[in-house]
Amino acid sequence: MPTSLIPAWRFFASSAPRARLFFRMRSGEGWSPWLEPPPPPARRFWNLFINPYENLWLARAARIEEFASDLGELAQQHEARPQTLASYAWVESLVRAELALTSSPSRQFQFGVAVDEDAPTWISPALQGMAQAEDDAHSV
Amino acid sequence: MLTPFEAANGCRRLVAFAILLQALELSFVAPRLARGALFPLPPLQQGVRGLLVGGGFAALLLLQGAVALLLALSAWAPVVPVLAFVTLLVGTRFDGNFNGGSDRMTLVVLSGLTIELAAPWWPAARLVGLGWIAVQLTLSYFVAGVAKLREPTWRNGSALGAILKSGHYVVPPSVRQLPDIVVGALGFVTLGFELTFPLVFIVAHTAPAFFALALGFHLVNFLVLGLNRFFWAWLAAWPALLCFTG
Numbered sequence: 261m262p263t264s265l266i267p268a269w270r271f272f273a274s275s276a277p278r279a280r281l282f283f284r285m286r287s288g289e290g291w292s293p294w295l296e297p298p299p300p301p302a303r304r305f306w307n308l309f310i311n312p313y314e315n316l317w318l319a320r321a322a323r324i325e326e327f328a329s330d331l332g333e334l335a336q337q338h339e340a341r342p343q344t345l346a347s348y349a350w351v352e353s354l355v356r357a358e359l360a361l362t363s364s365p366s367r368q369f370q371f372g373v374a375v376d377e378d379a380p381t382w383i384s385p386a387l388q389g390m391a392q393a394e395d396d397a398h399s400v
Numbered sequence: 401m402l403t404p405f406e407a408a409n410g411c412r413r414l415v416a417f418a419i420l421l422q423a424l425e426l427s428f429v430a431p432r433l434a435r436g437a438l439f440p441l442p443p444l445q446q447g448v449r450g451l452l453v454g455g456g457f458a459a460l461l462l463l464q465g466a467v468a469l470l471l472a473l474s475a476w477a478p479v480v481p482v483l484a485f486v487t488l489l490v491g492t493r494f495d496g497n498f499n500g501g502s503d504r505m506t507l508v509v510l511s512g513l514t515i516e517l518a519a520p521w522w523p524a525a526r527l528v529g530l531g532w533i534a535v536q537l538t539l540s541y542f543v544a545g546v547a548k549l550r551e552p553t554w555r556n557g558s559a560l561g562a563i564l565k566s567g568h569y570v571v572p573p574s575v576r577q578l579p580d581i582v583v584g585a586l587g588f589v590t591l592g593f594e595l596t597f598p599l600v601f602i603v604a605h606t607a608p609a610f611f612a613l614a615l616g617f618h619l620v621n622f623l624v625l626g627l628n629r630f631f632w633a634w635l636a637a638w639p640a641l642l643c644f645t646g
Binding site for chain 2: 267268269270271272273274275276277278280299300302303307308309310311312313314315316317318319321322325357
């Protein structure tokens with residue numbers, strides 16, 4: 261936390277393509293198409309005062325960016341254990357949050373990350389969605 | 401333009417208003433945070449877990465909002481460290497950072513106003529605290545400008561267009577359809593504003609113009625990129641700078 265409080269003030273210095281998160285669920289016939297978390301509702305002028313869902317969306321986008329950056333570093337080190345990354349846990353829980361909004365949150369799922377592509381170039385192993393009891397236990 | 405007393409009062413009221421809005425925003429999304437296990441707590445912070453989950457977090461946001469409202473209405477200096485502590489505690493929920501730069505500027509203002517509290521024992525404390533805020537405000541524009549200037553894409557005018565098309569922000573369709581030459585020009589205007597900002601201390605009577613430009617800059621950032629928190633956090637720092645400009 262202390263380092264995250266020190267201002268760097270380097271806003272928008274990089275215009276490199278940003279990372280995108282995808283996820284898909286297994287159904288009877290196989291995997292669904294890749295989905296992306298939906299954007300926040302359209303912005304209104306009163307959102308100048310209160311803009312909760314867009315700020316949540318931006319916070320999540322920053323976490324996805326951090327995960328993509330960590331994946332890039334792992335690739336350079338020829339390590340293949342992204343599950344050990346703190347940012348992996350963040351992004352996995354983010355996808356679980358999206359799944360919780362679907363009709364079948366307990367289905368198996370995968371998530372993936374793409375940079376400047378329309379489909380993921382890195383894909384997670386198949387993961388088990390949470391049952392309701394497990395969901396409650398993990399709620400924070 | 402402002403006396404140190406007026407500047408400190410202005411910073412207190414404005415940062416309190418900014419934090420009140422932040423607490424309200426987090427109250428809206430708190431149920432989503434709970435439902436989906438989004439933003440898991442880092443293991444080091446499990447000791448304060450009770451305050452950062454479920455009803456505990458809702459109560460903490462309520463406390464933050466109440467303390468912010470008290471400071472906004474009264475500008476009573478002793479409330480500042482209480483608000484700073486509660487705001488830091490809320491920040492631990494997100495590993496210190498929910499909304500990046502706006503969180504940091506909020507803490508810069510709170511820390512400067514906390515330094516200012518030592519004025520009864522250390523006469524220079526008020527100017528030191530306000531100076532800290534004014535310097536960080538200046539750096540927030542100037543360092544961002546220098547960092548951009550180092551990037552070839554900002555120098556050739558293509559950076560802003562790439563950012564708007566990146567998908568990282570929800571950009572209104574009308575802005576997406578702007579011609580490249582217009583977007584490129586807006587990028588150079590941004591660079592010019594940020595790089596010339598230190599002139600506010602050097603050239604007399606430029607503070608009102610820079611203040612108007614800054615307000616417009618942050619308003620456009622909200623309209624185009626949705627960065628509403630930046631508008632209020634930066635506004636809260638401005639009285640400190642206006643205390644040091646002629």
